[in-house]
Amino acid sequence: MSVFETIHEDNFEKIIFCNDKRVGLKAIIGIHNTVLGPATGGCRMWSYKSETEALTDVTRLAKGMSYKASISKLTMGGGKSVIMGDASTKTPEMLARFGELVEELGGRYITAKDVGINSDDLKQMKTKTRHILGVAGEENSSGDPSPVTAWGVYNGMKACANAAFGSRSLKGKTIALQGLGSVNYYLAKHLDEEGAKLIGSDIDKGAAARAEKEFGMQIVDVNGIYDVDCDVFSPGALGAIINETTIPKLRCKIVAGAANNQLATTAAGDALFERGILYAPDYAINAGGLINIFHEREGYSHDRAWSHVAGIYDTVGDILARSVKDKTPEYIVADKISQERIDEAEEKLGRKP
Ligand code: NAD
Numbered sequence: 001m002s003v004f005e006t007i008h009e010d011n012f013e014k015i016i017f018c019n020d021k022r023v024g025l026k027a028i029i030g031i032h033n034t035v036l037g038p039a040t041g042g043c044r045m046w047s048y049k050s051e052t053e054a055l056t057d058v059t060r061l062a063k064g065m066s067y068k069a070s071i072s073k074l075t076m077g078g079g080k081s082v083i084m085g086d087a088s089t090k091t092p093e094m095l096a097r098f099g100e101l102v103e104e105l106g107g108r109y110i111t112a113k114d115v116g117i118n119s120d121d122l123k124q125m126k127t128k129t130r131h132i133l134g135v136a137g138e139e140n141s142s143g144d145p146s147p148v149t150a151w152g153v154y155n156g157m158k159a160c161a162n163a164a165f166g167s168r169s170l171k172g173k174t175i176a177l178q179g180l181g182s183v184n185y186y187l188a189k190h191l192d193e194e195g196a197k198l199i200g201s202d203i204d205k206g207a208a209a210r211a212e213k214e215f216g217m218q219i220v221d222v223n224g225i226y227d228v229d230c231d232v233f234s235p236g237a238l239g240a241i242i243n244e245t246t247i248p249k250l251r252c253k254i255v256a257g258a259a260n261n262q263l264a265t266t267a268a269g270d271a272l273f274e275r276g277i278l279y280a281p282d283y284a285i286n287a288g289g290l291i292n293i294f295h296e297r298e299g300y301s302h303d304r305a306w307s308h309v310a311g312i313y314d315t316v317g318d319i320l321a322r323s324v325k326d327k328t329p330e331y332i333v334a335d336k337i338s339q340e341r342i343d344e345a346e347e348k349l350g351r352k353p
Contacts, residue, residue: 006055010063013039014108015055018101023093026085027101028054030062031109032078035345038107039079040133040290041065042114043098043125047086058082061114065290067338068283071315074294079109087116092124099128107131112293133293140300145289148305150186152288152312153258156280157232159316160254163324164278165231168313171195174230176252177217179237180207183258183286187236188215201225202237232256240264242279247271256280256316263331273329280316281334287312 007015014031031039041062048054058080066078083090083098102111102125112134113122119136126132135141142148157175158168165173175191177184177200185207188198192215199218202208211217220228226249233252235241239261247268255262255277262282263269272279288309295305319337323330 006059010059020097023097025094025097027081027083027098028058029081029109030058030079032062033066033342034077034108035342035349035351036070036077037075038110039077040069040110041078041080042112043081043083043117044114045083045085045087045090045116048084054082054084064283066342067335068287068290070338070341071284071334072287072291074291076294081111090121095121095124096128099125102131103129133296140296142292142296142300142305145292146182147186148292148309149258149286149288150183151306152309153187153285154190155310155313156285156316157256159313159320160256160278160280162317163320164253173232174199175232175234176225176228176230178225178235180211184236188217199228199230226250235259235262242268242272250277252277254278256285258286269329269331278320279330281319281331284315284319284334285312
């Protein structure tokens with residue numbers, strides 16, 4: 001698709017391109033939607049094979065951020081940015097120039113960290129822009145997003161349990177965790193404290209050993225995690241793991257986890273629904289990090305942010321209830337709710353054609 005077709009197809013407000021040879025910065029900022037608030041989303045630095053690949057990535061991610069902010073009822077819009085190039089080639093000048101670019105947008109886009117960009121890089125950008133969130137170690141910083149993301153997933157999982165079993169309690173339930181890294185480690189802690197039975201897998205033997213030791217977790221082979229007879233399968237490692245190969249293997253009643261882009265295709269979402277497996281849409285259940293960072297805008301308070309994140313219980317509960325009422329797969333319901341909130345705001349602003 002051409003740039004103009006992309007803008008039209010996905011209703012983008014603006015896509016900004018920068019090619020500053022002086023500092024070697026090739027960047028794209030995608031502002032998908034700002035009716036709910038400033039477009040917010042991290043900056044990714046990646047060696048894209050082509051400009052088209054970079055454009056596809058930034059637009060897909062920016063639109064995803066609009067939906068994530070909307071389903072979470074935040075006064076935030078969706079945006080994202082990419083810097084084209086290997087992360088090892090970044091320089092302070094390049095990052096400062098990117099900061100200038102963000103500043104020129106006057107707050108319509110707020111940047112943050114993503115793959116290839118760390119907190120020190122954000123500090124370089126911050127020398128030129130105020131429109132930046134998630135800078136670690138600063139006074140108003142919301143800190144490491146993994147524990148709070150896990151807290152949101154835990155609450156969303158309870159909403160699923162309530163819908164499937166008539167009780168939000170996870171005591172005695174069997175949870176299969178794919179990946180035992182940053183988020184799933186904290187998630188396992190909550191589940192263990194509540195008395196759930198944990199089974200997990202990780203390609204990293206150290207991460208698996210830590211979970212086995214701390215939580216008495218049963219560790220299974222990475223390919224064996226799909227077959228585990230369990231109440232909840234919780235993806236917390238990779239995307240696209242719900243697909244035509246894995247769906248027939250699943251022996252769970254619920255899929256609820258932190259990983260981004262869990263459904264390989266929309267058909268995978270339909271297949272889960274047809275098999276009667278409840279699915280907590282990924283961008284709704286894993287929004288804890290975004291909600292947390294949102295609180296930096298108002299002066300960060302840990303208690304306020306964490307209590308807000310616990311509201312993922314209601315967000316997921318509402319999606320599941322509407323899915324039953326409308327006899328529609330959860331992923332479609334989540335997109336509809338997100339789009340409806342954006343449409344209502346657009347109508348109020350008189351922006352709807
Ligand atoms: P992480 O890198 O700390 O942990 C991922 C773990 O998965 C690692 O231990 C890795 O060894 C393991 N893994 C990789 N391939 C595997 C496989 N085939 N089978 C089993 N384990 C495998 O990442 P994280 O921060 O915990 O994030 C986990 C997922 O949640 C990612 O998809 C991420 O995009 C998503 N997510 C994270 C956050 C956050 O705040 N960190 C927020 C939203 C979404």
